[in-house]
Amino acid sequence: MPERPRTVATHCPYCALQCGTRLTRERAGVAVRPDADFPVNQGGLCQKGWTAPAVLTAADRLHHPLVRRGGRLRPTDWSGALDVIADGITRVRRSRGADAVAVFGGGGLTNEKAYLLGKFARLALGTSQIDYNGRFCMSAAAAAGGAAFGLDRGLPFPVTDLGAADVVLLAGSNPAETMPPLMRHLGAPDLVVLDPRRTATAERAALHLQPAPGTDLALALGLLHVAVTDGLLDRDYVAARTTGFTEAWQAAAGWWPERVERTTGVPAADQRAAVRMLADAERAYVLTGRGAEQHSKGTDTAAAFINLALALGLPGRVGSGYGCLTGQGNGQGGREHGQKADQLPGYRSIGDPAARAHVSSVWGVAPADLPGPGRSAYELLDALGTEDGPRALLVFGSNPVVSAPRAAHVADRLAALDLLVVADVVPSETAQLADVVLPVTQWAEEDGTTTNLEGRVLRRRRLQPPPGHARSDLEVLHGLATRLGQPGHRYPTTPKEVFEELRRASAGGGADYSGISYERLDAGEALHWPCPDEAHPGTPRLFLDGFAHPDGRARFAAVEHRDAAELPDARYPLIATTGRVLAQYQSGAQTRRVPELVAAAPEPFVEVHPDTARRAGLVEGALARISSARGTALARVRLVGTLRSDTVFLPFHFPGDGRANLLTGDALDPRSRMPEFKVSAVRLEPEVRA
Amino acid sequence: MRRVVVVGGGAAAHRLVAGLRAGGFDGSVAVLGAEPRPGYHRVLLGSVVDGTLRGADLALPAPAAEVHAGAIAAELDRDRRVVRTASGDEHPYDVLVLATGARARQPELPGAAPDRVRPLRTLPDATWLAAAAGPVAVLGGGVLGVETAVALRARGLDATLVHPGPGPMDRLLDATAGRLLADRLGQLGVDLALRRRAVGHRPGELLLDDGTAVPAERVVVCAGTAAEVGLAERAGLAVRRGVVVDDELRTGDPRIRALGDCAEHAGVLTGQLDPAWRQADVLAGLLTGADQRYRPGRQMTRLRARGIDLVSLGPAERRADPAAEVVALSDPARGRYATVTVHDERITGGVLLGFPRAIAALTQLHDRGLPLPADRLALLLGGPAPTGTAATGAATTGAAATGTGRVTAPPVLCHCNAVTRDALVAAWRSGARSVAELARTTRATTGCGGCTEEVARLCDRLRDHDGIEEGAA
Structure with a gap:
């Protein structure tokens, strides 16, 4: 292995700002400094970014593949773990068809991973059933x-x-x-x-x-x-x-x-x-x-x-x-390269014959070999283990047991699977339910690209090797694909090779990366897509000369207001809305493993107006039961005088009984299939513990 | 049920059609509009008067129905289930919905030429009024009269509001509110002729019952409306002030429903759009298989006039209940007044003038029957009750808090990095003597940067008064 530099310029692993950082390997561990020259953060970094290296050495970091035997996850070697998965997939496919195997991706995956995951699903699995947690986001x-x-x-x-x-x-x-x-x-x-x-x-x-x-x-x-x-x-x-x-x-x-x-x-x-x-x-x-x-x-x-x-x-x-x-770290890039149920790389529609022809030619298959659109994220999770739903699921970079709506139901669906595989860096709540858990690399351990909220493609750079036997997701996909009979060259294991293919696959699409290369990025060029050729300077500002419709005009939309799917009533008189806090990120799988962040935001809480709390018999610091028609969450009361008295707020980062998503329901936006995270009718009561 | 005929082409009729289609009804729907133009938002006529909208801007989205504009329903044959129009066309129905609305009352005004006096009920009325070039007299100081007078002023026309009562909107407002509203109208340049009736018109002038005259090139009559019930009456349906309907908007004939301004439910003619829309929603649901009933909502009148924030909540008589808790605030110098009656922690009525935030907040609490906050005054003043509790999760990072709601956590200066003031003071003591050095050692200021000035001030104070800070920290 070549000697790695002691300092690399990379980007924060968390949100879509992708703040520029410099990582240094020091005796005491990895140190992070904000990059003063990166225009998005201009030398700034929040507490999550400053403490991100702690996730690299999380106490329960996954070092070995785990396979469930006798009800417990036990360490095994890669070959054994991949064989178990390939056998399981093959069995399910044989009995129930290709769509019985599903993939659930994440908006935190690099462009290379997102791209290869989509390709793996469509070619190696032949399934239409792939979507990702960005459905819940963007x-x-x-x-x-x-x-x-x-x-x-x-x-x-x-x-x-x-x-x-x-x-x-x-x-x-x-x-x-x-x-x-x-x-x-x-x-x-x-x-x-x-x-x-x-x-x-x-x-x-x-x-x-x-x-x-x-x-x-x-x-x-x-x-x-x-x-x-x-x-x-x-x-x-x-x-x-x-x-x-x-x-x-x-x-x-x-x-x-x-x-x-x-x-x-x-x-x-x-x-x-x-x-x-x-x-x-x-x-x-x-x-x-x-x-x-x-x-x-x-x-x-x-x-x-x-x-x-x-x-x-x-x-x-x-x-x-x-x-x-945009919310997630690679929420932008993650939605452009084919891990969305209805899309192919380059932000192309999977239903568009021209798009299918282009992508299939890059992939060396016939257009007819590409499946059509599949279920959206929640619909996919909801269908797991049902009669006509998937029986096997591969999860990459997501923790739906905490982050999906109607979380208890989602956990039940996951439990109904014949095979659940989770690739992650730590034993997330979803990984803990899996049949096979694959330890993968994370940010400072890998190369690749992400695309931040302004459509700028950024280089993620490797500082150090992963611990134990962790492997990159690309290697995981290669290993699985070859076991499923695919030619190995279709699934390159180096990020740069994958990116080169992604460039070709995206060429001519909406999100055209074909002029972007590692060389240009490494030379310090700021490249926003579309960037259709190597001489193109990228497009920091879109639409200046016209919008991307054939006539160059933007479309107004004739939209009408409608009520939330669920309104407060006598049984559930309050509205619960969910959101985030500064010191935690998404499902908390990473940030809940960082002591400083845990000290800052240690446990689930519910913000309540003082009058509402008083009527419910609750005081500051008391433990409250918040119940909706779906279930009950427990959280500590914070009195907030500026809140509407009809509304309570819960952050969704916490696991177990504190999951805000135990309350949320399954109403979906008819167009985007976005779930209704922000409105649930609830009631509030004191939790009485024996 | 394959064919629904709606008599009336206004906003309630449109809402009904949209609801039927949203509910999956795929039979035919005919809309018979008496006016010779497609449906429009009658409620926005004031915007035509004040010049902010043109007539075409008021158009309602075309309903998914056969629309017959200028079709005046003349006769109803309930045996044959047919509506006949004045022009002799016949429209058979399985279900007939009367949404005929109301017509403006127009008292006799001796001497008035027809092109000088009109009500404000239709788009041509509004266009006519907007074309006024000289002073206008507004007859009737109810909600529409007040809104119209203000709209005329916004257009730059002189306006006199002639009203027989002691104050504008006196059926909804108490004397104090009426006086303040009159003052406010005066500030907006509206002339008021209170306790006066119009007795005649001659070119350029409206004659009043006290022998005086006010300048009036045109006279607009805002004297209320009467439900349009002729068709129902002739067909033998029960009519009081409006077509009598039950909770399913049904008349005595199960195939005939009525809603909106022409319908009388539980003795009430609402005359407002919001209940008409809710009736349309309920009826659309009933006709597409939902089991639901119309229940009157809470009574509420919100004035729609730029520069005047005024709402009347609940029935006026409820405000006189001696058993009610009354929260009142009168601030005549600033034109503000509020009186709110409370039963069992809920608002049952009230008037608010000049409190825009409180109007928004109280209207929602009233509509939904939610309890009032304990701090009534703060609510009236439009701000949340101060509790001493930080607004956001980050602000009380991991705060240990007492049961009294008093936060005991040390003050956090840099929320993005959870750096307390104490930590900054300690870093200073350890030798970090500038904002940059404090940032390096504590990470303060490196998140959003919002605390940079505050950290700089702390830095200065520590430099000047080190030692004193120890006690303060």
Whole structure:
């Protein structure tokens, strides 16, 4: 093995900012420093990033493949473990067909892993049943953005553009906690924050609108209404660069400010003030986050905010625009390269014959050999072990037992499988249920690329070898594919080889990486896709000359408000909404293993208004039972006077009885299949322990 | 049921059709609109008057139905189940829905030429009013009259509001609220002629019952509405002030339903869009197999006039209940007034003027029957009750807290890296003497950067007063 450098420039393993960091191997272990030259974090790093090296040496880091025997997971060697998996897959396929084997990926996987996982599923498994946890994250905004602009890239402009804005509207996003270094770009603009909670971000807002959970769509429609009736519509822009305004207006016409006020709880005067701020700004942005998107109407809600941005003439102009703040580390790249049920590499639709022809030619198979679209993430999990659902599941880089909605049901479905395989770095809650657990490499132990929230492709670099017998996911896929009879060359094990193939597979697609190479990235070039050839400088700003529809125009969407799938009633009188805290990440599988982060955010809690707590017989620090029609979660009460008295909030990072997703339900957005994480009807009671 | 005929082409009719289609009804639906134009948002006529919308902007999305504009339903043959229009067309139905709405009352005004006096009920009415070039008199100081007067002022026209009662909107407001509303209208430039009736019109002037006259190139009548019940009456259906319906919006004829402004449910003609829409939703559900009933919501009137934040909640008589808890706040100097009656911790009625945030919050609590916060005053003032508890999870990182809600954790200066003030002071003592050095040793300021100034101030204070800080920390 060649000598590894003692210091490498890489990126944080957590959120979609992908903060630039420098890792150094020191006697005491790996030290991380923020990279002052990387424009996204400008030398900043949050507590998660600073402490990320602790995950490399987590006490229960997986060192060996594990196979369940006699009810317990026991260490074994790779060959044995892969044989067990290949045998299991073969048995299931033989008895129930190719679609009986499913794959569940993750938005934290590198581009190379995501790409190869999709290829493995379609070719080695021949299954249509592949989706990933990004469905729970970006799918609604992606669907809305794709429909409006002809192309979905979280931010169609560099993050650094935000800092020069006069006004930024944040709909359902709390970056002060979820991606703190982003706030370095939001210090100068006046912020308009839409959030049911008075979050750390809302505290910094010039104007905070506090809609009832599940009513963001009505609010967005109302803001469009105000833009028109207050004379703030950019009529020239609408005429020159968009279509569909009339139909969108007809839906928004019914949402005058006083009606919106009654539905959302946001004062009519504040609605007017918000639109006025955006319209008066020379440079303004509308940004959405999971708060607006994780609903059974998430796509329509994101579309309604895009409508607002279009009405004010923001997208496709330097210094203004619409964007969605991607969540997971490679949430952007993860949705572009084929681990989504309906997509092929290069952000291509799996139903598009031209896309199938191109990708199959790169893969050396016939188009007919590619399966069609499969089930979306929740539908896939819900179908596991059922009569016509998958009987075997391979999970890479995800922990759905904690992060999926209706988590107890998802755990039951996983338990009904004939074969559950989990590749992870630590024994996550999902891994603990598996039949086979595969120890894989993580961030500082591997090369590859990720694509951050601004569509910039970044190099992840290896500092040190993985511990024990951990292998890269690429090697795992190679080993499995060859056991399933695939030619080995189809599944390269070095990230660079995979990337070279990804370049060809993405060529001509929406997310075109063909001009991006490790060499260019390593030479320090900042490359945002699309980058169609090696001479192309990349595309930091999309849509300046036109949108990605054939006529170059953006599409307004005629969307109408509807209620959440579940409304409070006498039995469940409160609304629970879920979200994040600064010191934990996603399902917590990584961050709950970092002592400093555990000290900062040690246990599940529920934020409750003091009056609501008093009526429920709860005080600060008491243990509460929060129950929905799906189940009960336990969490410690935090009194928050600024919360709406009809709403409670739970972070979803915690396992076991503290899982916020024990409460969430199975309502899905009909277009994106995004689950309704943000609204569950619940009741609150003291937990009495013997 | 294969064919539904809806008589009426307004917002409630459109909502019903949308609901039927959303509920899976794939039979035919005919919408007979009396006006010779597609349906539009009547509730937005004020925006045409004030010039912010054009008539075409009010169009409702076309319903998934055969729409017959200008089809005036003249006769109903219940035996043959056929509606005949004034032009002689026949529309057979399996289910008939009366959504005929209401028409404006228009009192006799001697001397008035027809092109000088009109109600404000239809799009042509609004277009006519918006075309006014001189002063306008508004007859009737109810909600519509007040909104119209303000819209005319927004258009730059002189407006006089003529109202027989002691104050504008006096059927909904108490005397104090009425006085403050009158003041506010005065500030917006609306002239008020209270306790006055119009007795005649001559070119340029409206004559009042006290012998005075107010300038009025045009006169718009906002004197209320009457349910449009002629068709139902002629067909022998039970009619009081409106077409009488039960909880399933059914008239005495099980094949005929009625909703919206023409329907009288439990003795109430609502005259408002929101209940009409809810009736449409309920009926669409019933006709597509759902088992549901219409239940009246809570009474609420929200004025829609730029520059005036006013709501009336609940029936006015409930506010006089001596058993009620009354929370009141009067601030006439700033034009603010609130009175809220509370039974069993729930709002049962109230008037709020000039409290935009409280209006939003209280309306939701009232609509949903939710208990009021313990701190009523904070609620009226539009802010959350201060509790001394930090707003976010990060702010109380791992905080040990007492049962009284008092957070005992040390103050955190840098939330992104959970760095306490104490930790910064300790780092200073160990030799980190600048923001950069403190950042290096504690990571403070390296997250969002929001605490940089505060850390710099702490740095300065420590430099100037080291020793004193020890006690303060």
